Amino acid sequence: MNAGTTPTAAEAFAACFAQPPRVVASAPGRVNLLGEHTDYNGGLVLPMALRDLCVNVAIGAGDTPGVIDVYSDIFRDTARRAITEAPSSHWSDYVLGAVKAAATEQVSREGIRIALTANVPLGAGLSSSAALEVATLRALATFYGVEADPVDVALRARSVENDFVGMPCGIMDQFASSVGQPGAALMLDTRTLDHTPAPTLTGHRFVILHSGVSHKLTEDGYATRVAECRAACTALGVEMLSDLGPADLGRIAEIASPLDRRARHIVTENRRVEAGFRALTEGDSATFGRLMVESHASQRDDYEITVPETDLLVETALTEGALGARQTGGGFGGALVVLLATERVEDWSDKMTRAFPATHVVAVT
Template structure:
């Protein structure tokens, strides 16, 4: 992983420890890191029991925790946002950045923070609203730090399930589990084949002499929760009408049945089914070293997100087109959509020219990571 941020994971842990000490006058009891992720293929499949191919990044979130100064009081400081917050241990969500952390503390340490209170600091190299799973990284880092403080063992699958429950039930975002699995089980430099129905994870090696480049479009997707929730509901409704528990049960042979569904349900089904097939084919491409074929899957995935799932926007489409004109083998929207980032597959010999072309052609865009 080539790093665009000049802060290493280890430096970020020192940074959050220093922020904790500056805010609370003592050293933290525990610190932990969790990475963000870019999704190479398999978008909007994780809440439908499908397949995905996320890849952890060397951009992430560090959290420091320690006992507080008052029973039941949780005090937060964000070194990244230069903000503080104070919450009661049993507070409901309040639509603030501390919700993600407080929900995790309630999930694993409610008795301890009711008795002792809690101090908590967070630092990040991962941008918010870029579609790189900053929320899951915050959740997993908070859970890891809390468990370390309490002397408990971490198990990646359990961390992912707890983090998902916090995001679904406490924060109120109806996402799937891909982001939490990538943050808890991923290894930078390797992609993951994730079956979201079973949570089986297999490492996938990246193509030799090629790079995946993550580029922020300049448009945050934070205001798109209603549209995202609508897609989740549409997929659930389509599954019900087709008589399956989730769309991940369907194959290409089932697409004929989806034609009779009222629009846009048929197109939503087509995206999920074909996207699962693209993940399967993409794994075979990477195992065979067929980078150009994988790039074509990425383009197919973007077109499906644009036309069948309708989660792209004009600026992202233009950035994907610009990436292809700049020499990428493939490019696609990554993350929930409605803004955020793209990921492009680029030969290493073209990397510098590609990044220069993107910066020149899209001044509002920003290269975030190169893997």
């Protein structure tokens, strides 16, 4: 929880509802260092919860049984949703879904008021939606006096995204936000939920650079990749693509295009996560940077989720001295994560934002 930002949520609640909230909670966004689109394939990921970039949620008692009154400082908008409502492709669906998952009975009796603020940029691939779900579930647990196990919160948050909002994502974003420690990477097996903290690279920083191209993952591209992976599983006779390894690349090459490329990305990306965790453990920044570059190439050529703007930014980032760079998040725009020696960060950031005025540095961690 980020105490430095919680007063903002409290103030937003008080300004909207003319009374102070009873509970304020927050949850961080995340950047994924390696392991893209592997989570819904039962694979390995290496995310990092972000310092100082979070969603904050304030909660107080409502005045109408069965009704959620919610204000978003992000959208400067209010919504009144009934606990019985279906999703409506509105920003408040994430809040409504979290309330349904955790407090349907209580809100049906009493109603509830919620205000939210955030400094996680939308459309950057940094999991603002997962942070909103986790923060809302944390706040509800405190409000109703229920113990909130971090893994259970992550699973509930993913259910909100999958079953209510309609986004067929894996568990990585919610797990990183709920279980991860801000500023520390986490090696996660998304099938077993086994997870291990990863050390930082001494003398190096990860810079998150927004490309200036926003994305919306509920559009067709993401769901199409999920469907393609399921079709590849059928063609290869496996439950999940992460059941496959390097020894299977030959038979993967024999299935129809583009399913062969989608499966190849998952297999090789899982291996990159394993190698990346070893590199972090050994303090090997050069190897980790190389793996980031390979990951971006696989996203571009095999998974086809990059855009020309992020491809050019990665190329330029490396030319300007980065050890590694890749598009991070669900794809089709968003942010880059870039590995730099600490002493290069300021000069590199200045050169990149001058050369590409639509970009900006979101965070350095």
